[in-house]
Amino acid sequence: MLDVWVAGAGMTRIGRRSESLPDLMAEAAHAALRGAGLERPDAIVVAAMNPEEFVGDGNFASYVATHMGFAETPAIRIETATSSGAAAFYAGFAQIAAGLRRAVLVVGGEKMTHLDTPRVSELIGRSIDPYERSYGATMPALAGLVARALMAGHGVAPRELAQVAVKNHANALRNPYAHFRRAVTIDEVLDSRMVADPLRLLHCCPISDGAAAVVLTAAHAGVRVAGIGQGTDTLAIRHRDVLTSFRATRAAALAAFAMAGFGPERVDVAELHDAFTPFELISLEDLGLVPAGKAGRATLDGDGARADRRVRVAAHGARRGVASGGAHCARSVDRRARDEQLGDPAGGGVIEPIQGSRCPACGLTVAPPTPFCPRDPVEMTPVELEGAGEIVSFTTLHSPPAGFRSSLHIALVALEGGARFICHGAETRGLRIGSRVAIEAVDDVYYFSHLGALDRARLFWRRAGRAGDRMHAITRSLAKRVWKGKERVSS
Numbered sequence: 477m478l479d480v481w482v483a484g485a486g487m488t489r490i491g492r493r494s495e496s497l498p499d500l501m502a503e504a505a506h507a508a509l510r511g512a513g514l515e516r517p518d519a520i521v522v523a524a525m526n527p528e529e530f531v532g533d534g535n536f537a538s539y540v541a542t543h544m545g546f547a548e549t550p551a552i553r554i555e556t557a558t559s560s561g562a563a564a565f566y567a568g569f570a571q572i573a574a575g576l577r578r579a580v581l582v583v584g585g586e587k588m589t590h591l592d593t594p595r596v597s598e599l600i601g602r603s604i605d606p607y608e609r610s611y612g613a614t615m616p617a618l619a620g621l622v623a624r625a626l627m628a629g630h631g632v633a634p635r636e637l638a639q640v641a642v643k644n645h646a647n648a649l650r651n652p653y654a655h656f657r658r659a660v661t662i663d664e665v666l667d668s669r670m671v672a673d674p675l676r677l678l679h680c681c682p683i684s685d686g687a688a689a690v691v692l693t694a695a696h697a698g699v700r701v702a703g704i705g706q707g708t709d710t711l712a713i714r715h716r717d718v719l720t721s722f723r724a725t726r727a728a729a730l731a732a733f734a735m736a737g738f739g740p741e742r743v744d745v746a747e748l749h750d751a752f753t754p755f756e757l758i759s760l761e762d763l764g765l766v767p768a769g770k771a772g773r774a775t776l777d778g779d780g781a782r783a784d785r786r787v788r789v790a791a792h793g794a795r796r797g798v799a800s801g802g803a804h805c806a807r808s809v810d811r812r813a814r815d816e817q818l819g820d821p822a823g824g825g826v827i828e829p830i831q832g833s834r835c836p837a838c839g840l841t842v843a844p845p846t847p848f849c850p851r852d853p854v855e856m857t858p859v860e861l862e863g864a865g866e867i868v869s870f871t872t873l874h875s876p877p878a879g880f881r882s883s884l885h886i887a888l889v890a891l892e893g894g895a896r897f898i899c900h901g902a903e904t905r906g907l908r909i910g911s912r913v914a915i916e917a918v919d920d921v922y923y924f925s926h927l928g929a930l931d932r933a934r935l936f937w938r939r940a941g942r943a944g945d946r947m948h949a950i951t952r953s954l955a956k957r958v959w960k961g962k963e964r965v966s967s
């Protein structure tokens with residue numbers, strides 16, 4: 477494998493820009509080429525998340541190459557949602573390392589601010605698992621689930637989470653390319669508008685326009701790429717075992733450090749993807765830059781302080797990721813119809829079985845069922861799961877996507893039998909991670925409800941089998957009566 481060097485880099489100012497996306501990309505690309513002292517690259521790799529939807533242009537690599545004066549230079553486009561830029565760098569690196577090309581221009585950009593926020597959120601939300609999207613899950617909603625798990629399960633304090641935004645806004649203040657060049661305080665972050673409980677506006681990235689480019693060469697230049705790695709994980713958040721660590725990040729870091737021949741102890745500056753503040757804390761630990769469970773404290777103490785030395789965590793604040801707001805929805809639910817049906821023995825009020833499937837190879841159980849295991853190329857075995865379980869995390873979306881009522885409560889529930897399940901709820905008052913809930917379906921939409929003592933007894937007797945039949949019948953009739961009473965009170 478050949479050594480790969482970064483010979484030049486260019487970037488536009490990030491923010492609300494009047495130029496077209498090809499214009500922005502040309503600005504960044506020509507700056508990078510000038511920096512490299514290169515007139516013409518051997519190949520171009522273009523990163524854009526979904527220009528077909530955002531700006532209405534397809535065949536985007538050829539379009540951008542032609543637009544910047546390189547119609548005859550081979551160009552390909554790379555897309556991996558919000559990591560498209562990094563993936564394009566990887567593809568450019570691979571071409572040089574393999575000896576296919578001597579000089580590759582890698583250029584990425586997005587143009588989003590000309591669309592209104594609900595539309596932008598909907599377009600970005602298309603990169604979310606379709607089933608979870610159909611429950612109103614948006615990028616902020618999924619980040620909210622992660623943030624709550626991080627705070628409740630790992631003891632990350634609100635001030636620690638807020639400090640990520642404070643630090644990155646302070647970095648942006650010193651960055652002439654940044655979208656928002658203004659300092660914020662912890663109190664401002666904690667007082668900003670709630671977006672996806674517990675995440676507030678200043679925990680989330682803005683919607684921006686801009687582009688960046690690098691020139692990679694086989695010829696010796698200023699910076700050598702010591703190591704590079706790529707990782708992925710299941711698209712659906714419900715198919716993941718943990719919310720507070722990202723498998724994709726760990727896999728990518730492992731590969732990059734292995735190639736480099738050294739570990740995180742030699743890293744002086746780290747620039748992390750911080751679309752939402754909890755992601756930076758998680759990445760700090762997944763990359764091994766701070767010990768597990770210490771990222772929040774380290775951030776509060778100053779740029780990712782370590783016991784022996786300091787790592788500069790430099791998220792430049794120019795464009796902190798992509799999304800803020802709601803996303804695509806697939807169904808609209810009438811709250812009143814739902815309230816009328818829940819607690820009615822004919823329409824709900826009974827814990828019902830949920831169809832799922834189990835992997836014969838790794839044992840992963842999923843709901844709803846999938847034909848193949850997300851982690852293994854084997855066919856899944858159908859299973860029936862109990863419609864009850866424990867809350868893994870939950871969030872309330874205060875600006876839910878079009879078609880959903882505000883405020884939208886979304887929970888991730890670990891069902892009896894192992895599968896994790898995304899569902900709606902009528903309320904989250906008194907709800908905690910670990911709370912026992914029952915799952916009910918109304919018109920094929922699943923809802924969680926808190927489980928009272930009688931409902932738990934009902935579940936127990938159901939599991940106890942035939943011996944408990946008589947008690948089961950008594951408990952069930954009692955439970956139904958209580959359930960109906962409760963629903964009447966709350967509606």
Ligand SMILES: [Zn+2]
Nearest residue numbers: 835838849852
């Ligand atoms: Zn499997």
